[in-house]
Amino acid sequence: MDIQSTFEMLDKKFTGFGGLEQGGITRLLYSQEWNDAVRELEKTFKEEGLEASFDDIGNLTGRLVGSKYPEETILTGSHIDTVVEGGHLDGQFGILAALVAVKYLKAKHGQPLRSLEVLSLAEEEGSRFPYTFWGSKNFFNLAKKSDVDTIADAEGIKFEDAMRKSGFDYRKTTDVRNDIKAFVEIHIEQGKVLETENKTIGVVNGIVGQKRFTINLKGEANHAGTTPMSLRRDTVVAYSEIVSNLTKRAREIGEPLVLTFGHITLVPNTVNVVPGEITFSVDCRHIDQQILNDFAVEIEDKIKLVAEANSMTYDINLWMDEAPTLMDKKIVQIIEQAAKNNVGNQYKVMPSGAGHDSQIFAQYVPTAMLFVPSIGGISHNISEETKIEDLVKGIEVLSDVLYELAYKE
């Protein structure tokens, strides 16, 4: 069985569901295109000799039963939905790569010891309705009816109505599967790191934690002509000092710490008045909770210091504080070894700066991810692309990982 041609055939077929003339896909949860895609995937699973089954809400699995430990399941897949005018790889690649890998393993090695299952999650992006991770949250009984029973899409179609029209409904059972021994998700990087460093595989060690602040500084608005420099309480000057100082510190601490001052509002925001008040945002992310916490303390200390030195009042509001999600160390090692075997040193152990279904899974089952490069780092865009040889390498590494997990004692 040839991995590349099998993948290309499947990719062409499924890109047809919601495929756009100019390229890319729009395939929103419970739309006709989504429905056609999941029904075709069910048919494809059956043709490949997998036991296909939907859960109540539309997550789909294709199962190859294990010979020795059928009650232990190795799960692999991603989400089937896309953003509006998204690419053909975000989500879809994770499902099709999993299917090709399982098909390849079955052809080469026959029945696994543990059960192998390909997973298509109903929804991750939150693109049609204001709700994200509907698929993975339902997998672990985390989504509630009250989360979605009042929401509608941009055209006013209610979530419930769209779901029922697709033939699905709310989750009926509160039971959560306890047979999952591992979840592995392959995904495009959606960033430029792998491409820039000329790597083929990203071995994901975790999904970054993030903190977001809104900061307000109050100085004094005054005449731009009659107020000498020594008598000013200029909040833009204070802001600049904070930005340059903390950016320098972030660089010193080094990767993968990122720091962004993305939004500012000035009062009065006019050409001939010393700016008396500023409100700005701070977004910082890191994979290590301690480093992130320590840096957050530095941020607060610096703001206080600069505000006091400039006779300003300050307000610091930390309104988002999400912990990093670490991937399972043992599976990360297996992925790293498989990457080494397939691409030598052309791999990089790295955190994911974006959110993925794996962050939900990691809270309940041993979970890990791998990335393939994105050309130009472009994603959530019809131009989203990855070199075919990189996609194939990704599938080969995934196959080796699944072999370790499902075929070995």
Ligand SMILES: [Zn+2]
């Ligand atoms: Zn995705």
